[in-house]
Amino acid sequence: MPPILSIVGRSNTGKTSLVEALIPELNRRGYSVATLKHSKKGFDIDREGKDSWRHQKAGARLTALSSPGSLVLFENVAEEYSIAKIANNYLTAVDLVITEGYKQNEYPKIEMYRASHNTPLLYDNSEELLAVVGDRPDNCTAPFFELARIAALADIIEEKLLMKTTKGLLDN
Amino acid sequence: MPPILSIVGRSNTGKTSLVEALIPELNRRGYSVATLKHSKKGFDIDREGKDSWRHQKAGARLTALSSPGSLVLFENVAEEYSIAKIANNYLTAVDLVITEGYKQNEYPKIEMYRASHNTPLLYDNSEELLAVVGDRPDNCTAPFFELARIAALADIIEEKLLMKTTKGLLDN
Numbered sequence: 001m002p003p004i005l006s007i008v009g010r011s012n013t014g015k016t017s018l019v020e021a022l023i024p025e026l027n028r029r030g031y032s033v034a035t036l037k038h039s040k041k042g043f044d045i046d047r048e049g050k051d052s053w054r055h056q057k058a059g060a061r062l063t064a065l066s067s068p069g070s071l072v073l074f075e076n077v078a079e080e081y082s083i084a085k086i087a088n089n090y091l092t093a094v095d096l097v098i099t100e101g102y103k104q105n106e107y108p109k110i111e112m113y114r115a116s117h118n119t120p121l122l123y124d125n126s127e128e129l130l131a132v133v134g135d136r137p138d139n140c141t142a143p144f145f146e147l148a149r150i151a152a153l154a155d156i157i158e159e160k161l162l163m164k165t166t167k168g169l170l171d172n
Numbered sequence: 173m174p175p176i177l178s179i180v181g182r183s184n185t186g187k188t189s190l191v192e193a194l195i196p197e198l199n200r201r202g203y204s205v206a207t208l209k210h211s212k213k214g215f216d217i218d219r220e221g222k223d224s225w226r227h228q229k230a231g232a233r234l235t236a237l238s239s240p241g242s243l244v245l246f247e248n249v250a251e252e253y254s255i256a257k258i259a260n261n262y263l264t265a266v267d268l269v270i271t272e273g274y275k276q277n278e279y280p281k282i283e284m285y286r287a288s289h290n291t292p293l294l295y296d297n298s299e300e301l302l303a304v305v306g307d308r309p310d311n312c313t314a315p316f317f318e319l320a321r322i323a324a325l326a327d328i329i330e331e332k333l334l335m336k337t338t339k340g341l342l343d344n
Contacts, residue, residue, distance in 0.1 A: 024230055
């Protein structure tokens with residue numbers, strides 16, 4: 001299973017923007033990245049009337065769509081999959097999995113924080129909190145980075161989560 | 173790899189309707205089904221501005237969306253995957269994979285045929301052709317079924333493609 005990094009934070013703090021900034025920086029360093037997004041209420045992806053929707057509606061457990069540039073897979077699940085199960089089943093080809101939208105999880109985290117929200121950090125004093133990004137919170141014990149300092153943030157991710165992978169590759 | 177059944181036929185002959193009719197009949201008989209749809213021009217599934225689209229655009233090789241009832245996976249592929257590769261990577265959990273939209277392939281086939289199109293069968297005299305469905309073509313050597321006779325068609329699929337699986341399960 002690839003290492004997992006969880007991007008956390010309250011609504012509208014810019015979690016997706018952080019993911020968008022991190023991926024190209026990690027790609028540039030030679031790491032392939034998968035993202036995993038969670039939603040309680042589901043995703044408005046497949047549309048009524050489309051063939052894939054009709055296949056799923058008819059009772060297909062899995063529906064794959066294949067074209068020259070992309071593959072899309074729909075799976076009906078009886079019970080929601082855990083992060084580990086999804087990573088193990090579907091995301092083993094990458095160097096790092098970045099999750100977004102999972103409130104409770106045991107993986108290393110980066111929290112997006114906006115002072116204007118006037119709310120406390122979600123993961124202050126948590127050992128899993130690698131860094132806080134956005135606005136500097138009062139009395140924060142974790143390292144803090146402005147969103148623009150993406151390279152410094154990537155350094156921490158590399159050091160804490162990816163060095164073992166790299167070392168493993170170099171040893172082989 | 174699960175057995176593969178290819179639904180073929182010219183445009184607008186009702187291939188998706190056949191898939192929609194087959195899946196519940198096969199489910200009723202205890203078989204789980206995956207579908208695999210091919211398109212040369214890609215699928216208009218993920219929409220600009222959505223988080224999954226933003227992740228992919230930023231360079232994520234894979235993006236998974238997870239919710240209580242479903243999982244959706246997007247993969248950027250450098251070269252189009254073969255049917256066998258998709259079945260092996262993603263569809264091993266089912267008893268049968270039904271493909272739609274693949275013009276050239278080596279798997280057992282059912283051809284949807286409409287006499288009003290005034291075109292010949294695509295796979296006449298092919299050993300892979302298990303059955304023709306829709307309108308009865310002139311001089312067809314393969315078994316013919318009207319779309320309404322879905323149970324008889326499922327019998328053939330079961331006999332030709334699924335018996336080995338079932339027998340394997342019973343033997344264990």
